[in-house]
Amino acid sequence: MSDKQMLHDGAQRAAPRHVAIIMDGNGRWARERGLPRVAGHRQGVEAVRRTVRAAGDFGVEILTLFSFSSENWRRPAAEVEELMRLLRRYLRSEIADLHGRNVRFRMIGDREGLAPDIVALLDDSERMTEGNDGTTLVLALNYGGRQDIARAARNIAESVRRGLIRPEAVDANLFENYLWTAGLPDPDLLIRTSGEQRISNFLLWQCAYSEMVFTDKYWPDFDADDLGGALAEYAQRDRRFGSVAGGR
Numbered sequence: 001m002s003d004k005q006m007l008h009d010g011a012q013r014a015a016p017r018h019v020a021i022i023m024d025g026n027g028r029w030a031r032e033r034g035l036p037r038v039a040g041h042r043q044g045v046e047a048v049r050r051t052v053r054a055a056g057d058f059g060v061e062i063l064t065l066f067s068f069s070s071e072n073w074r075r076p077a078a079e080v081e082e083l084m085r086l087l088r089r090y091l092r093s094e095i096a097d098l099h100g101r102n103v104r105f106r107m108i109g110d111r112e113g114l115a116p117d118i119v120a121l122l123d124d125s126e127r128m129t130e131g132n133d134g135t136t137l138v139l140a141l142n143y144g145g146r147q148d149i150a151r152a153a154r155n156i157a158e159s160v161r162r163g164l165i166r167p168e169a170v171d172a173n174l175f176e177n178y179l180w181t182a183g184l185p186d187p188d189l190l191i192r193t194s195g196e197q198r199i200s201n202f203l204l205w206q207c208a209y210s211e212m213v214f215t216d217k218y219w220p221d222f223d224a225d226d227l228g229g230a231l232a233e234y235a236q237r238d239r240r241f242g243s244v245a246g247g248r
Helices: 003-013 026-032 037-058 077-100 116-129 145-161 172-176 224-235
Strands: 018-022 062-069 104-108 136-143 189-192 211-214
Touching: 018 224, 026 037, 037 062, 037 077, 037 224, 062 077, 077 116, 104 116, 136 145, 145 172, 189 224, 211 224
Parallel strands: 018 062, 018 189, 062 136, 104 136, 189 211
Antiparallel strands: none
């Protein structure tokens, strides 16, 4: 058996239920090749395609991709425009294929900050695939972890003010139901590409006990072998959730 096959088989046996990825390095990938940043973003879309397929092959139930943060609006207008154009193209061209492969699509983040036609495409994509029971692909768009928590707190406070919730009923379980990720399990594994070792305001509440794997590979070069390697590393971790090994 080849090393690649052994890696694939090991990753499949130990696949986490929910994998989240910070897709980083598109700009540096392009710069090292003397290309404009938008070329890196375009190649990054190909990495998304590869990774979604690989996640299904490895038995990952939920794949969450950090595709556009609430802070990314600060980038040059031309780059933001290109990112939105690529998003439109992806939603128009890929969702039918995802639907055909039994993938369920979901978006988390602030829709109010997105263009109306993008919101319509997102809504259509979620409706088309809502009955699928294969891998769930979650795109985090216009998303920030602090914003997610602040929004949840604001909505809970409003519910308390209206008498819908008693203050003493507010606990971690209730709070989770007000996050954009309501109904989704927390990520078991968080992967970040490009060598950076921080989570950059991504799923701050949800990643409290996530295992983390950082890879030097830029996102446009990320492939099934890289995902398999991260899953194999995850399989070696001892997840204790605040307890001690062996319960001692």
